[in-house]
Amino acid sequence: MIYWEIFLAFFIPGILGYGGGPASIPLVEYEVVAKYQWMTVEEFSEVLALGNALPGPIATKMAGYIGYEVGGAFGAFVGVFATVAPSLVLMIGLLGLLYKFKDSPKVKNMTSLVRPTIAILLGVLTYRFLESSYIGAGIWHTAFLIIIGFLLLEKWKVHPAFVIIGGLGYGAIFLSF
Amino acid sequence: MKTHLNLFIAFFRSGILGFGGGPSAIPLVHKEVVQTFKWMNDDEFSDVLALGNTLPGPINTKMAGYIGYRVAGVFGMINAVLSSIVPSILMMIVLLTTLTTFKDQPWVAGMTRGVIPIVVVMMAVLTWDFFKKSNQGLGWKVSITLLLVSFLLIEMVHVHPGIIIALLLSYALLKPNKLKKEEKPKERGVN
Numbered sequence: 001m002i003y004w005e006i007f008l009a010f011f012i013p014g015i016l017g018y019g020g021g022p023a024s025i026p027l028v029e030y031e032v033v034a035k036y037q038w039m040t041v042e043e044f045s046e047v048l049a050l051g052n053a054l055p056g057p058i059a060t061k062m063a064g065y066i067g068y069e070v071g072g073a074f075g076a077f078v079g080v081f082a083t084v085a086p087s088l089v090l091m092i093g094l095l096g097l098l099y100k101f102k103d104s105p106k107v108k109n110m111t112s113l114v115r116p117t118i119a120i121l122l123g124v125l126t127y128r129f130l131e132s133s134y135i136g137a138g139i140w141h142t143a144f145l146i147i148i149g150f151l152l153l154e155k156w157k158v159h160p161a162f163v164i165i166g167g168l169g170y171g172a173i174f175l176s177f
Numbered sequence: 178m179k180t181h182l183n184l185f186i187a188f189f190r191s192g193i194l195g196f197g198g199g200p201s202a203i204p205l206v207h208k209e210v211v212q213t214f215k216w217m218n219d220d221e222f223s224d225v226l227a228l229g230n231t232l233p234g235p236i237n238t239k240m241a242g243y244i245g246y247r248v249a250g251v252f253g254m255i256n257a258v259l260s261s262i263v264p265s266i267l268m269m270i271v272l273l274t275t276l277t278t279f280k281d282q283p284w285v286a287g288m289t290r291g292v293i294p295i296v297v298v299m300m301a302v303l304t305w306d307f308f309k310k311s312n313q314g315l316g317w318k319v320s321i322t323l324l325l326v327s328f329l330l331i332e333m334v335h336v337h338p339g340i341i342i343a344l345l346l347s348y349a350l351l352k353p354n355k356l357k358k359e360e361k362p363k364e365r366g367v368n
Binding site for chain 1: 192193194195200202225228229230231232233234235236237238239242243246254258261262264265266268269270272273276282283284285286287288289290291292293294295296297298299300301302303304307308310311314315320321323324327328331332337338339341342343345346348349350
């Protein structure tokens, strides 16, 4: 039963997330936090942060870890399988067919029509993380870290892994209460 | 055997060196597949990538699976997918379970508090990217309408986001060809 839930929780984001792994993050959050309540928003954002600090595809890392937390090693397998297999089977099965239609506006429209919805999902999730940070760390630490984080990541192009390690270090020193 | 070893090297390397999720590792995959091992030429690779993007799901594993399949059949596919994802999953599980054992320590709780704002920045940047791209792809009128409709349906009416995405996809497939200007996005979300 739990394995079936894990399968569904990752199958749905895997089959609906257009734009690669990162686009499916809010869909995974919806299943894991809102629907099955395996984690709180804070726990989810921590998993996401560490996932971003490590190399490799993000969707499978999330599926592997959350599956493992919920259902052990086999849970991890189910989560990853549900994330990877359906879209891969589609890819191998349909590639020949898609090849014929690759310049068709329909195929192009599919991806672009879904983007605004994904943008909203990402935006809402961003807001939820912001809220949880405001509650956990207070307004000043949150504002400070957001500004510094933005400058480091976007202006000075520091590698995300270092910025995340910096945030972890800052938190361990200044936010442990 | 040699082929399998090469597949392993190609996808292990591109998986373990790519930060920021699958899409950011695509140039690394390209380097291995086109330049190092010459399994495909540039055009083939970009075709496969473009087609992969029209399908849902993580892009990295779709590419790894398909390329592995082309190079060495079903076992090639399994090999390539596992090489690209297993190392990072193991790292993730080891790191997080270690952290969980110390989770009652105040400094571990502090680390969580410190890192969430950084995640906020990353997610905001990603949101902005998608917003920009949807304006480019659809024009700002259609794009803003879809944004508002999606927001209302998901946040106010609490429709499962999957239903909205599925409706949009079927609309894209079923509607008559061409017409980019005549779209009436409002009709679509609600029914």
